[in-house]
Amino acid sequence: MTAFLALIRKDLILFLSDRRALAISLALPIVIAAFFGSLFGGGSKGSAIEVALVQQDSSEAGARIAAGLKSDPNLRITPMTMAAAEAAVRKGEQKVAIVLPAGFGEAAGAALFGNREKPAIPLLYDPSQPAVLAMVKGMLTQQVMSVVSAEMFGGKMGQELTERSLRQLEEKANTDPDSKALRDMLASVQKYQALPQKADAQGGQGAKGLSMPFTTQDRQLVNGKAEQGYNAYAHAFAGMGVQFILFMGVDMGIGILLMQRSGVWNRLLAAPVGLVQVLLARAASGAIIAFALLCTVFAVAVFGFGVHIASLAGFVGMALCFGVLTASLGLVIAAFGKTPEAARRIAMFVVLVMVMLGGAWMPSFLFPEWMQKLTVAVPTRWAIDGLDAITWRGMDALAALPAMGAQLGFALLFTLLAVWKFRRI
Amino acid sequence: MSSVLLSVHNLVKNYGTRRAVDGVSFRVLAGQTVGLLGPNGAGKSTTVGMLCGLITPDAGDIFLGGERVGPGAVAVKRKIGVVPQELALYDDLSALENLRLFGALYGLRGKVLAERIDTVLGQVNLSDRARDKPATFSGGMKRRLNIAAALMHDPQLLILDEPTVGVDPQSRNAIFDTLEALQAQGKSLIYTSHYMEEVERLADHIVIVDHGKVLADESPASLHGRLAAQAALRVELAEPAHASLLDGLRSQRGVTSLSAEGGAIDIGLAQATDALPVMGWLQQAGCRPLHFATARTSLEDIFLSLTGRSLRD
Numbered sequence: 001m002t003a004f005l006a007l008i009r010k011d012l013i014l015f016l017s018d019r020r021a022l023a024i025s026l027a028l029p030i031v032i033a034a035f036f037g038s039l040f041g042g043g044s045k046g047s048a049i050e051v052a053l054v055q056q057d058s059s060e061a062g063a064r065i066a067a068g069l070k071s072d073p074n075l076r077i078t079p080m081t082m083a084a085a086e087a088a089v090r091k092g093e094q095k096v097a098i099v100l101p102a103g104f105g106e107a108a109g110a111a112l113f114g115n116r117e118k119p120a121i122p123l124l125y126d127p128s129q130p131a132v133l134a135m136v137k138g139m140l141t142q143q144v145m146s147v148v149s150a151e152m153f154g155g156k157m158g159q160e161l162t163e164r165s166l167r168q169l170e171e172k173a174n175t176d177p178d179s180k181a182l183r184d185m186l187a188s189v190q191k192y193q194a195l196p197q198k199a200d201a202q203g204g205q206g207a208k209g210l211s212m213p214f215t216t217q218d219r220q221l222v223n224g225k226a227e228q229g230y231n232a233y234a235h236a237f238a239g240m241g242v243q244f245i246l247f248m249g250v251d252m253g254i255g256i257l258l259m260q261r262s263g264v265w266n267r268l269l270a271a272p273v274g275l276v277q278v279l280l281a282r283a284a285s286g287a288i289i290a291f292a293l294l295c296t297v298f299a300v301a302v303f304g305f306g307v308h309i310a311s312l313a314g315f316v317g318m319a320l321c322f323g324v325l326t327a328s329l330g331l332v333i334a335a336f337g338k339t340p341e342a343a344r345r346i347a348m349f350v351v352l353v354m355v356m357l358g359g360a361w362m363p364s365f366l367f368p369e370w371m372q373k374l375t376v377a378v379p380t381r382w383a384i385d386g387l388d389a390i391t392w393r394g395m396d397a398l399a400a401l402p403a404m405g406a407q408l409g410f411a412l413l414f415t416l417l418a419v420w421k422f423r424r425i
Numbered sequence: 426m427s428s429v430l431l432s433v434h435n436l437v438k439n440y441g442t443r444r445a446v447d448g449v450s451f452r453v454l455a456g457q458t459v460g461l462l463g464p465n466g467a468g469k470s471t472t473v474g475m476l477c478g479l480i481t482p483d484a485g486d487i488f489l490g491g492e493r494v495g496p497g498a499v500a501v502k503r504k505i506g507v508v509p510q511e512l513a514l515y516d517d518l519s520a521l522e523n524l525r526l527f528g529a530l531y532g533l534r535g536k537v538l539a540e541r542i543d544t545v546l547g548q549v550n551l552s553d554r555a556r557d558k559p560a561t562f563s564g565g566m567k568r569r570l571n572i573a574a575a576l577m578h579d580p581q582l583l584i585l586d587e588p589t590v591g592v593d594p595q596s597r598n599a600i601f602d603t604l605e606a607l608q609a610q611g612k613s614l615i616y617t618s619h620y621m622e623e624v625e626r627l628a629d630h631i632v633i634v635d636h637g638k639v640l641a642d643e644s645p646a647s648l649h650g651r652l653a654a655q656a657a658l659r660v661e662l663a664e665p666a667h668a669s670l671l672d673g674l675r676s677q678r679g680v681t682s683l684s685a686e687g688g689a690i691d692i693g694l695a696q697a698t699d700a701l702p703v704m705g706w707l708q709q710a711g712c713r714p715l716h717f718a719t720a721r722t723s724l725e726d727i728f729l730s731l732t733g734r735s736l737r738d
Contacts, residue, residue: 006529010518017517263511267574270477271530272502 003273004281011285025248025293030300033240036361037233037305048076049132052085052097052124061105061151068143069098075139089124095132097124098140108148109161153192162190231308231392237301238387239360242322242380245290245297246355249326250347252286253333257340275422279331283415286327287320294319307391314390314397321407322383328414329379335421354380363388379410427454430613431476431582436485438471438637445471447637449485453582453613453630458604460628461617462724468637469617470510473586476615477507489582503531506580510587512567513574516560520551520570523559524577531578545573549603565596572603583607584615589623601626621724633728640731648727656697660707661716662688670710677703688715697721 016022055066070077080088085097099122107119121140125133152158166186172179259265268278298315301307309315329351337343355361357371358380364372375381386403389395431453438446446468453459463469474480476487478496487494492501514523524542528534533541546552549569559567568588575583585604589597604614604627618624624631631648633641641648649655666685674692675683679699684691694700700719707714 002532002534003530006526010515010522010526013522014515014517261511263509263513264515266474266477266479266509267507267513267527268530269479270502270505270507271527272499272532273530274499275496 003271004277004284007268007273007278007281008285008288011282012288015285015289025244026296029237029240029244029297030304032244033233033236033297033301034305035236036240037231037236040232040236048074049096049136050094051075051077051136052080052088052094053077054080054082054085054097054099056082056102057100057104058102059105059157061109061147061157062100064147064151065100065105065143068147069140072139072143075136086124089126092126092128095126095129096136098136099124105148105151106157106161108144109152109157112148112152153189159190162186166190231306233301233305234307234391235363235384235388237297237305237307238384238391239355239358241294241297242358242383242387243351243355243360245293245322245326246329246351246380247348248290248293249286249330250333250344250351252282252289252327252330253337253347254340254344256282256330256334257337257343261340276419279415279419279422283324283327283331286330287323289323290326291319291323294322308394309391310394311390311396311400314395314400315387317397317404318383318386318390318400318407321386321404321411324411325379325383325407325414328411328418331418332414335418354378357381359384379407382406382410427456429453430455430457430490431615432486432488433472433476434486434488436472436475436487437483438468438475438480439483445637446475446482449634449637449639451632451639451642453615455581455613456608456611457630458608458614458616458628460624460631461615461634462619462621462624462631462728463617463634464619467634469634470586471637472634473507473584473615473617476584477505478502503578504581506575506578506583508572508575508583508585508588510590512559512571514559514567514570517558519556519558520546520562520573521555523570523574527574528577533578541577541579545576548576548606549573550599563596565592565599568592568596568600569603572600576607580612582613582615584617586617587619588616589618589620597623621728625724631724633724633731635728635732641727645724648724649722651727651730655722656694656700657720657722658692658694658700658703659718659720660690660692660704660712660714662690662712663715664688666690666712670712673706673710674703677706679703693722 051069053066053069055062057063057065066077066079069075078088078094080094080097082099085094085099088094089097101119101121104119104121107117111118121144123133123137123140125136152161166183169179169183169186173183174180256265259268269275298307298309298319302309333343333347337347357375357378358364359367359375360380364375364381364385367375382403386400386407389400389403390397393399429452433449433451436446436449437444449468449472451459461469461472471480475482475485476494478494478498478501481496489501489504492498492504494501494505515526518526521542524545525538528538528541542555543552546555549572551566551569551573554562554566559570562570572585572588575585589600592600601623604616608614608627614627616624616627625645628645630644631641632639633648641651643651665688671683671685671690674680674690679695680692680703681695682691682693692703694703697719704714704717
């Protein structure tokens with residue numbers, strides 16, 4: 001036991017004595033996680049979409065559409081000239097520009113009941129933001145339908161249009177049954193328009209137009225704090241923490257290869273300690289360091305970025321299991337690496353692929369379904385999903401048990417492989 | 426008569442189709458220093474690896490104090506100290522921390538560990554640098570710390586694998602002083618080297634290996650006795666020696682070999698005392714030596730005679 005503890009103590013002293021490496025091990029995951037976290041929305045529940053509005057329609061309907069768009073909390077509307085809007089979208093400063101052309105309100109109203117050609121609303125968009133375009137289209141449709149239909153049923157423009165349409169239909173009504181039916185409907189609309197406008201029961205406003213015949217109730221299905229929801233920082237800290245701690249695991253493995261080169265390894269094995277004891281001591285020190293690093297990274301995430309840990313026991317369990325996984329990866333690298341230089345190159349490649357497939361860079365729920373199924377064979381997927389579970393998903397330690405078990409399983413496999421290979425050397 | 430501490434029987438080690446060690450056998454008596462001499466690639470390091478229990482022999486046995494030595498034999502390793510050819514130290518740990526680690530590996534702790542650290546640092550004259558890191562040491566100081574680490578558990582047998590590689594003459598002498606002090610304490614040493622002068626200075630028994638085989642396993646005196654020439658005389662003349670002079674020299678009593686190049690003549694002598702009559706004959710023959718020198722034959726000559734090649738080939 002004295003020898004085992006001495007070997008662990010030695011590794012911890014060596015790790016802590018290299019202050020620069022220690023600072024980098026801690027600073028890099030934090031800085032990059034903060035960057036990725038803010039990039040994907042940080043801890044907020046989503047930000048408004050930047051949209052430019054080119055208001056060429058000076059009608060009342062046009063003004064109401066613009067006002068409706070501005071009041072939508074999902075949009076941040078900036079009025080612009082056509083030239084400025086084009087330039088802003090080209091530069092990526094605005095994701096979409098809505099152009100309300102002159103006479104749009106009247107033309108849209110005419111197209112609603114008549115056979116007039118539908119007016120077009122030009123939408124200028126950044127080609128890198130096709131999803132945003134679809135969202136803006138949906139919100140614009142809602143506003144236009146509401147304003148134009150309200151205008152048609154209660155506005156001055158609607159009355160004028162109804163009268164004009166009725167005059168045109170009167171001539172055809174005697175011969176065309178469809179025109180007669182439309183004339184009857186518009187006559188009813190005209191009667192409705194002639195009624196005194198009632199105040200809106202709720203808002204005290206005038207007549208409202210057509211609106212979506214339903215609303216949605218959006219509930220985030222996570223445990224724990226209801227207001228927590230998806231937290232991009234939580235995922236980014238999990239992903240980057242895993243990535244950079246695995247890099248530390250690579251260094252740990254390379255350290256064994258360097259010890260072999262320097263003769264220290266032979267000196268250790270010449271002592272009355274077995275190979276397995278030396279390997280396990282190395283793994284234990286690696287696991288302790290990885291555990292401490294992950295705890296420190298998440299301490300910064302909690303206190304600096306508002307990440308919530310739903311289960312402390314779950315987090316400690318996950319961090320310990322990930323520490324063991326990291327250490328065992330280091331052993332495999334040392335066992336199968338021929339030289340420190342060659343092993344470092346291959347190991348870095350393997351780790352990068354592992355963290356990419358594990359969802360460190362982009363959450364695994366964004367992967368195609370086949371890839372989501374395939375990547376359960378990647379140990380980092382379990383590490384990151386487990387950390388996600390006990391942070392932003394708000395689950396308890398029990399829910400993280402499969403992730404802990406999977407990591408320990410991979411760690412056992414790696415350790416057995418390493419011991420087997422070391423015994424053959 | 427000293428008891429046998431280490432006995433090595435017919436060791437064999439193959440790496441693929443290459444046989445690195447081919448039936449090596451020798452013994453080390455208690456208190457004896459055995460020089461394991463051979464050129465690079467002779468099989469010395471592989472043999473040392475098997476003696477330390479780091480490499481499993483394909484055949485053969487090693488016994489230390491009656492206990493079998495091998496990778497699985499943990500207890501017997503407490504009796505062996507190893508000084509690897511490389512500087513097997515942690516550069517980022519202080520000398521003290523290095524020794525603390527290597528002592529702890531052998532089960533030392535607490536007061537005993539602290540006392541042993543003081544003792545070995547004193548043995549290698551590094552007491553004043555205990556808290557410094559080896560990275561700040563000179564090459565010779567690192568070598569001495571390398572030896573100190575192997576002495577922490579006070580082993581019965583110290584195996585030194587080329588411990589003076591890359592060391593300046595002054596540091597080499599400091600290392601020899603340390604080793605001679607250990608000899609005086611009755612420690613058994615195995616000293617591998619391809620420097621004959623080091624082995625000649627330290628060893629009281631020499632094992633010469635080449636191509637994995639033992640070529641000689643004798644005392645230095647016995648090895649010297651193998652050579653026809655026990656001494657060498659080098660004479661430098663003003664002019665190249667003519668054939669009749671060389672023929673005359675060959676016929677002189679005690680001359681065992683002769684070679685000439687330009688004005689220099691190298692004469693092998695059966696005994697060092699044969700040098701004077703040979704010099705007298707040269708004077709009588711009308712030769713006026715510009716310079717002459719005598720020397721005892723070295724292990725280099727012995728190795729050359731055994732293998733037909735130089736130790737440093």
